[in-house]
């Protein structure tokens with residue numbers, strides 16, 4: 067893919083690191099926080115190309131999320147999924163406490179409820195597949211629902227990546243992702259991107275970045291571009307691995323339940339088949355027993371790292387209910403972000419840890 071690459075003869079193939087805050091006056095670009103840098107723009111061109119919209123790069127996924135919430139008028143109505151990234155929930159509830167907006171929660175499977183919400187709310191926030199229950203929403207239906215004038219339908223596309231789901235093509239106003247995860251793919255940067263086809267919203271998101279100062283780091287943007295070049299290969303391998311592991315985990319006597327959109331047993335498998343191009347590389351599974359058994363498995367894995375976060379080349383696993391604010395989850399639920407290691411090595415590691 068050529069997006070984000072220089073094109074003139076004699077230029078480097080890759081947009082170089084341009085660690086500039088300031089530019090000689092007379093050109094369009096004067097100051098990085100206001101006007102961007104060539105390195106940020108390479109990331110924006112690349113992700114914008116994948117999402118088929120115009121992108122704004124941010125310092126983190128949460129900075130991109132906050133810029134979307136920043137668009138809301140005082141008193142706005144926000145509808146959030148029941149299963150949703152904890153940072154987004156935290157941001158939304160903090161704003162509600164300050165009376166900036168009100169928040170309603172809705173089950174992700176409730177397509178009719180979401181369709182109705184589109185006519186009533188100012189910000190309809192979807193996440194699909196969701197974290198950590200991996201519920202897939204019928205974005206094809208919700209994206210077509212009539213919306214209140216000025217309403218924003220936002221989709222957190224972090225788990226799907228633009229390769230498995232293109233929210234803008236399905237009718238979303240803005241697609242948000244944490245570039246920290248699959249786009250970067252190597253657990254070595256924080257970044258976020260918001261992409262839209264609405265020129266006024268694109269301008270407003272840029273303005274929000276300018277005024278909040280939530281600008282991406284130069285090295286981070288460079289690494290995110292470099293990471294994204296292999297996204298297709300990484301995702302393909304990781305989701306092939308995930309399908310194999312999910313099927314084997316489902317047969318394992320110590321495993322009580324596996325949630326993976328690629329399994330026919332997943333509650334939203336049929337929707338996933340319709341809406342997603344691939345089932346992703348995150349698996350959540352519960353053990354017979356409780357927190358202690360799950361913690362022991364986390365301590366015993368060797369190749370799989372006991373770590374939070376997801377979407378990287380290396381597999382990581384953690385017990386989600388151990389995270390503050392996630393106590394509502396099943397106590398033994400383990401979220402496994404499958405990497406690109408050899409699948410038999412991963413299975414051997416899991417099997418040994420489950421003994």
Ligand SMILES: *Cc1c(COP(=O)(O)O)cnc(C)c1O
Pocket residue numbers: 126127128129151153193197222224225243244245246247256257258
């Ligand atoms: C990690 C994550 C975010 C936040 O991104 P940061 O880069 O950590 O700020 C938002 N949504 C989802 C689904 C995530 O996994």
